[in-house]
Amino acid sequence: xxxxxxxxxxVSVSEGALVLLRCNYSSSVPPYLFWYVQYPNQGLQxxxxxxxxxxxxxxxxxxxxxxKKSETSFHLTKxxxxxxxxxxxxxxxxxxxxxxxxKLIFGAGTRLAVHP
Amino acid sequence: xxxxxxxxxxxxxxxxxxxxxxxxxxxxSNPNLYWYRQAAGRGLQLLxxxxxxxxxxxxxxxxxxxxxxQDRQFILSSKKLLLSDSGFYLCAWSVAxxxxxxxxxxxxxx
Numbered sequence: 001x002x003x004x005x006x007x008x009x010x011v012s013v014s015e016g017a018l019v020l021l022r023c024n025y026s027s028s029v030p031p032y033l034f035w036y037v038q039y040p041n042q043g044l045q046x047x048x049x050x051x052x053x054x055x056x057x058x059x060x061x062x063x064x065x066x067x068k069k070s071e072t073s074f075h076l077t078k079x080x081x082x083x084x085x086x087x088x089x090x091x092x093x094x095x096x097x098x099x100x101x102x103k104l105i106f107g108a109g110t111r112l113a114v115h116p
Numbered sequence: 117x118x119x120x121x122x123x124x125x126x127x128x129x130x131x132x133x134x135x136x137x138x139x140x141x142x143x144x145s146n147p148n149l150y151w152y153r154q155a156a157g158r159g160l161q162l163l164x165x166x167x168x169x170x171x172x173x174x175x176x177x178x179x180x181x182x183x184x185x186q187d188r189q190f191i192l193s194s195k196k197l198l199l200s201d202s203g204f205y206l207c208a209w210s211v212a213x214x215x216x217x218x219x220x221x222x223x224x225x226x
Contacts, residue, residue, distance in 0.1 A: 106160040
């Protein structure tokens with residue numbers, strides 16, 4: 001079974017600083033990878049995804065992530081943090097299930113705090 | 117465009133009472149549907165998924181059940197709630213491997 005590990009359950013940065021949220025996955029096949037963001041008491045919103053092609057993926061709100069197969073990583077970055085980026089972030093990998101469908105395996109999440 | 121609805125938004129129930137959470141999807145047909153639970157301070161745990169009407173797969177044994185009576189309706193149920201059933205329940209639908217989430221239901225069991 002596949003798994004996703006997010007290093008650091010809490011990350012705190014200053015406004016304007018670099019944001020780096022780490023994600024490593026285990027997969028025996030080329031994975032589909034996702035980053036989701038969750039604001040308090042809300043559902044999850046897709047930030048970006050990697051399926052095939054370019055390994056550097058750009059998403060919404062200035063976030064991007066790079067798929068590194070050799071490192072089995074898909075770290076999320078943003079050059080300059082904004083107060084509105086404070087939320088919980090989830091990395092996920094797609095896993096095949098019966099009938100040709102897929103399910104998502106999520107990491108435990110990283111809560112990002114941004115301070116002035 | 118597709119939208120996904122969940123209700124109720126919040127629910128407080130006593131231990132031993134029944135549960136019914138509803139999820140409906142609009143703007144698509146024959147979606148794959150999922151129920152996740154997010155316990156306090158923890159990640160998302162997949163509870164059930166469905167690839168069609170009446171087709172339910174369970175990921176973990178538990179006190180809950182799911183049903184899909186219509187193509188775009190997914191229901192999460194319990195006959196008798198436990199304290200450990202408290203959490204944030206999210207419904208999702210998917211296409212091409214990407215999942216889209218509903219707003220969630222906050223369930224507190226007292």
